[in-house]
Amino acid sequence: MLTRRIIPCFDVDRGRVVKGVSFVQLRDAGDPVELARAYEAAGADELVFLDITASAEDRVTTYDMVAATAEQVFIPFTVGGGIRSTADMKIMLELGAEKVSINTAAIQDPDLISSGADRFGSQCIVVAIDARRVEGVPGSWEVYSHGGRMPTGLDAVEWAVEAARRGAGELLVTSMDADGHQQGYDIELLRAISDAVPVPVIASGGAGGPEHMAAALTEGRADAVLAASIFHFGTYTIRQVKEYLAARGIPVRPVPDPEPIP
């Protein structure tokens, strides 16, 4: 049976993971490769790296990071942040990312979704959507660009439908209202989008515990849940989350045995 995916997310700046990761005994908690290996062993189903490196010159460090990760990590990983063209996508995919995530660039030029999907396949193209509730209008969310700083006037559900129609293989949906509060995902947003699109939806923003993930995967009808802090700060392990979900009948891939890779 196809399982629901648990996806830790890392912010990366100049090839280093930022926002402390404290749960595992690591020599260097900023080293993306060591972290990714630790999370793979801990049972993560996929990983997302969000590159927050500001300058184009420094982005070379991200390329090195992606290449080094791909040599050591054998679960799928997605790279987002700063991808503006099919040329940028090609670099990341050739270096070893399984998928690329686009957000602002897709809003500014929706053709980028179709051209990326045509060239590399839909399965590589994740469209990330940052959405905030429209005050006073129940069941309505507006899309924000530029890392959540700029309102776009786009309706989140309509934009999700268009992104999928243009060839996005997956949508990464972040509730800006819920993000950082650890009080749960925006279930209504997830459900509105999941019901409207034929492609998988990754829930993001608001995870405080396994009960929130269960809600996103059942009531929210998401296919995968993404979280950062609760894993990085050691509040919950991936095993705890998976055991919680499995006990509620939600299909998950069991955490692999701690035996060495052949």
Add this chain to the structure above:
Amino acid sequence: MRDRVVVIDYDAGNLRSVARALDFVGASPLVSAEPADIAGAGALVLPGVGAAADTMRNLRERGLIEPIRDYIAAGRPFLGVCMGLQALLERSEEGDQECLGILPGDVRRFPAQPGLKVPHMGWNTIEWRYPHPVTEGIPSGSYFYFVHSYHPATPDPALVLGETEYGLRFPSVLARGYLVATQCHPEKSGRDGLRFYANFVRWARDGAPVPAAAAAP
């Protein structure tokens, strides 16, 4: 050079991931599109993601179809991955594309069903139909990473080494003689995926007996 693992280079999206996994299990693969390298390979791996038509066009334009056919016809060790499996069948519904026709069967789109998202993306189980050297140490029902919108189908049950359920039950791993082909991505399937590659490399190198599928129910 007869024991060299050769990964066929035709610009496939997962080419490097497949090569990295083989490298990780100690195979030091050669990535090549040279017919001489293919003919002399100790084991040949055909990767692939994306559309059937692009795959077949790329193979044709690079003159790889006959070398692959000849290699497989000689009964040498071969592994197809994802589109590298689909290409072996007779036809694909994706753009009504004619494929290599090395194995009987075709490639079909997952049927539209309420709640069934396409692509089939994520970790799913594979049930082995019989013991095989490539699955050694990997229990039936282990999880592998899949991402595809079209699935293989074959009229020959003896070809089916592994099966997976997604809306319907489809053959996710095919095998015949020294040929194995998998719809999932072992190179993205963690430890069990690496074990699969390690098993394939060892099987190809040691020349272990080819199992018979005849015992399958």
